[in-house]
Amino acid sequence: MKQIFPGVYKIRGKIATENSTPGFRVYDEKLIKKGDKEYRIWDPYRSKLAAAILKGLRDLPFKRDSNVLYLGASSGTTASHVSDICSSGMIYCVEYSKRMMRNLFQVCEKKRNMIPILGDARYPETYFHNIAIVDVIYQDVAQPNQADILIRNSEKFSLNYAILAIKSRSINAVRSPKKIFREETEKLKERFNVMQVIDLRPYDKDHMLVNLKSR
Numbered sequence: 001m002k003q004i005f006p007g008v009y010k011i012r013g014k015i016a017t018e019n020s021t022p023g024f025r026v027y028d029e030k031l032i033k034k035g036d037k038e039y040r041i042w043d044p045y046r047s048k049l050a051a052a053i054l055k056g057l058r059d060l061p062f063k064r065d066s067n068v069l070y071l072g073a074s075s076g077t078t079a080s081h082v083s084d085i086c087s088s089g090m091i092y093c094v095e096y097s098k099r100m101m102r103n104l105f106q107v108c109e110k111k112r113n114m115i116p117i118l119g120d121a122r123y124p125e126t127y128f129h130n131i132a133i134v135d136v137i138y139q140d141v142a143q144p145n146q147a148d149i150l151i152r153n154s155e156k157f158s159l160n161y162a163i164l165a166i167k168s169r170s171i172n173a174v175r176s177p178k179k180i181f182r183e184e185t186e187k188l189k190e191r192f193n194v195m196q197v198i199d200l201r202p203y204d205k206d207h208m209l210v211n212l213k214s215r
């Protein structure tokens, strides 16, 4: 077993996080015991962040005590691994689907540093009062204007880093994904330095992951 980032390990060729809630699974992931610790195998086909790590992400902005605003938490697959990594921080999980929220609640009941927020990421003014400090934003919402949504959220907090999953096709089914992607990253440059852009294929063929640092 080898640590590849703080809180992220490589075990038998797969990546994993140390399970902060031993015995508890979020999405049927495999659990592996090593000594007195338990690790959750992190599936790159289910999580774009896991895919990005396997595709050569150079800097993971999450530290043990990072506070994270997670936009588009869905039922908590990736957010739960972020919660394992940032075990002394808080993960504010914004999700606007009530159906997803029901599943997310069950995860947040176990992983006590995950705070569910039923909200719309396009309108940070409706939920930012409930959030103390944010060091990193992780955004994975299938919405048009993804760069605008991230910039709007980043203006509410003095964060250091952001990670954005861009799904070009959801922005506009007609225009070329390459062009859309270029336009979105140009917008991001107003607020961030683009540290790395990662093509997630073969794990995910529709998305790029963009790793950003605040200017």
Ligand SMILES: C[S@@+](CC[C@H](N)C(=O)[O-])C[C@H]1O[C@@H](n2cnc3c(N)ncnc32)[C@H](O)[C@@H]1O
Pocket: 046, 047, 048, 071, 072, 073, 074, 075, 076, 077, 078, 079, 094, 095, 096, 097, 100, 119, 120, 121, 122, 140, 141, 142, 143
């Ligand atoms: C691709 S899924 C996220 C998967 C998740 N990040 C993971 O890796 O476990 C996108 C999620 O964003 C949510 N979503 C889309 N638009 C949103 C918005 N404006 N505000 C909040 N959530 C949104 C959807 O309901 C969906 O659950």
